[in-house]
Amino acid sequence: MAEVLKIGIAEWKQTTAPNKLRTAGLGSCVGVILYDVRLQVAAMAHVMLPDSAIARKHQTVEVGKYADTAIEALVASLKRAGAGRLQAKMAGGAQMFQFKYENEAMRIGERNAEAVRNALKAHRIPLIAEDCGGHNGRTIEFDVATCVLSIRTVSVGTKEI
């Protein structure tokens, strides 16, 4: 029986085909999936912030929360599962509100997406497809068997990348 694994804010999970990975209501956060096509194994993270350096010193770092630590954790875990050539897809990083006077903090979605792209580059993982930016929230589901990422928005409906 195929199972759909749900990933909450700042979490990450790994699974194999025929299972699916799903995260709901992405706003400024980015959902990123690393997968091995041949081995049919994949991991998804719901990344909230660009850089773990922002965490206060006494805080224990939740690895799924930051782009840098999330990609690192996904890569390590997939390698442990025997994955070889990793590929990536991602979606999210929207700007939900439009303000007259914007400050840097409000461009968090854009910065999240950029941080994930940079982390992927650093690990030499090709980004196969992405659907980032805009002003809409997204719910995404990754089918490990087909490596198709379906993306649902309230205004546009569902599309696949």
Added chain:
Amino acid sequence: MLSEFEQDLLKELGNIGSGHAATALSTLLAKPVSITVSSAEMEPITYLPERVGGPERHVASVLLELGGDINGMILILFPVDDAERMVASLIGGTFSFQTADELGQSAWEEIGNIMSGAYARALGDWLDTPITIQVPATAVDMAGSIVEFVVTSVQPEEDAALYIDTTFRIDEKVSAGHVLFLPTHGSLERIKQRLIGHG
């Protein structure tokens, strides 16, 4: 996390703000409006999407940025149907966000404006400190997307937000609204200090 004393203070703040908001909304809609606070808590941000009806719940929201002595944001969320009904009763006729005409859209912004302004004023009066506000922004989308955007923009280093659960009664119809107050880290500390000072 908050102590019981702080939780009571927060609930009282929610009550005062809701009183102001109900009066303002009642005047605008020319209908009886009451808003009651059912709970006020400090919630871990990972639970917030569930608390506002689930991450995919379709909501209409208003976001107000606070400045001056207290920095942070106030976010008000309504189920879309209820927000549409409010707009319809203000402009007369029907309204849908999907076909948002200009009149309806500006009516919704006005509702958001006076409601979020009421909460901000209550906060300022209560703390006896000047709070400046900007023109609020509105968004209609999935609750989870809206909440996480606000949380990460205001206080990326925090793991919890102040959360006030409210029940709106407009024209005898009941609607569950959610009010989130997210002070920046420094402002939360200032609020606590002032509260303890006032005792």
